[in-house]
Amino acid sequence: MIEFLQHLGKETHTSFTKLGRGTYFLLQTLNGIVSVVTRPRLLINQLYSVGVLSFLIITISGLFVGMVLGLQGYYILSDFGADETLGVMVAASLVRELGPVVSALLFAGRAGSALTAEIGLMKATEQLSGMEMMAVDPIKRIISPRFLAGIISMPLLAALFSAVGIIGGQIIGSGLLGVDEGAYWSQMQAKIDFQDDIINGIIKSLVFGFVASWIALFEGYDAIPTSEGVSRATTRTVVNSAFSILGLDFILTALMFGDN
Amino acid sequence: MQHTNTQDTLVGLFVASGIVGLFFLAMQVSNLSSFTENESYTITARFENSGGLKVKSLVSAAGVKIGKVSAISFDPKTYESVVQLNIESKYNTLPDDTTASVFTAGLLGEQYVNLEPGGSSDYLKNGGKIEITQSAIILEKALGQFLFKSAEEKK
CATH class of the missing domain: 2.40.30 (Elongation Factor Tu (Ef-tu); domain 3)
Structure with a gap:
């Protein structure tokens, strides 16, 4: 019993300490963003590895998710004779939920894990301490550009995901199943609100980009500098990012779409 | 140097396609195009x-x-x-x-x-x-x- 309590106390203590380190790390990173502006080259390089390399997985997944929504939506809606509203269903579910959430999960899996592994390895091979020895701040030089790149890429990727998905739904809906193309687009335009749906979706993806990049970078920076430590940190990045993204999504949805 | 040039182009393409996606969502999907704050x-x-x-x-x-x-x-x-x-x-x-x-x-x-x-x-x-x-x-x-x-x- 005593042992259990001791264990519980220790776990609580470690997790709060870690949260504290994470917050301190975040503040340092935010502070370092100022210096990224003076060195845009670093940001471009990271936009390439975080954004461009995630481009393919995001667009292809978006296309398939949109196609599945088109199929499933058609089967359900045609029962009620409402297959004309397929466009609304596909667009609303993509723009409000699936676009930001699924692209953030893919982002955490594709870019987040890579960031953690990269920084964890830099730490394990003592590159970070090497930089400190040369009076180069690793936070400013390594972390902040990656963080900013993550925040910039995420809304762009989510928008691409939704756009490609809506086109995928249209290909299936009106190309294969015979929903009227005009109705698909016009019903969608009548029901999807720019302020309520599109802007809120972008806000969501900004939040997810922020959280996913923060977790990935912190886990890498905080990893135990051994090969096992790095591998554990990478796993934690994916798991924690997924939890945070889905949990935050619930909160954001409740805040944003509460009144209708 | 060639390498960085290609990278720049790809990053440019990525950002441009993201903005095109946003623009598509705004104009084609939502009601922004019909939403003109008329008198x-x-x-x-x-x-x-x-x-x-x-x-x-x-x-x-x-x-x-x-x-x-x-x-x-x-x-x-x-x-x-x-x-x-x-x-x-x-x-x-x-x-x-x-x-x-x-x-x-x-x-x-x-x-x-x-x-x-x-x-x-x-x-x-x-x-x-x-x-x-x-x-x-x-x-x-x-x-x-x-x-x-x-x-x-x-x-």
Whole structure:
């Protein structure tokens, strides 16, 4: 019993300490963003590895998710004779939920894990301490550009995901199943609100980009500098990012779409 | 150096395609393209019951959208529903004896305000009131009346 309590106390203590380190790390990173502006080259390089390399997985997944929504939506809606509203269903579910959430999960899996592994390895091979020895701040030089790149890429990727998905739904809906193309687009335009749906979706993806990049970078920076430590940190990045993204999504949805 | 150039191009393409995606969402998917903050004027209509009417519901005349509902409130003195209608300024020739009724688009569709122009030569102005209104048809009420009536007939 005593042992259990001791264990519980220790776990609580470690997790709060870690949260504290994470917050301190975040503040340092935010502070370092100022210096990224003076060195845009670093940001471009990271936009390439975080954004461009995630481009393919995001667009292809978006296309398939949109196609599945088109199929499933058609089967359900045609029962009620409402297959004309397929466009609304596909667009609303993509723009409000699936676009930001699924692209953030893919982002955490594709870019987040890579960031953690990269920084964890830099730490394990003592590159970070090497930089400190040369009076180069690793936070400013390594972390902040990656963080900013993550925040910039995420809304762009989510928008691409939704756009490609809506086109995928249209290909299936009106190309294969015979929903009227005009109705698909016009019903969608009548029901999807720019302020309520599109802007809120972008806000969501900004939040997810922020959280996913923060977790990935912190886990890498905080990893135990051994090969096992790095591998554990990478796993934690994916798991924690997924939890945070889905949990935050619930909160954001409740805040944003509460009144209708 | 060649390598960085390709990288720059790819990053440029990525950002551009992301912006194209956003633009597509804004213009093709949402109502931004039809959402032009036109000049409009407000008129009020009092309904005995405005049913499922909501803010942003459509206001139409002869089946054409001419404005939208901007506010709905309950008048605690007359027990009526006060509905404010925002009508686009270019449609400023509605006679002051226009009738407003709450209709439903389709059997289960959304409710909207239909304006039926009268024959007066005076026009409704900003802040004007629609005197003749017809309430929403409440399905339960109509069904209740029907059942009541058919029970009466059986006797």
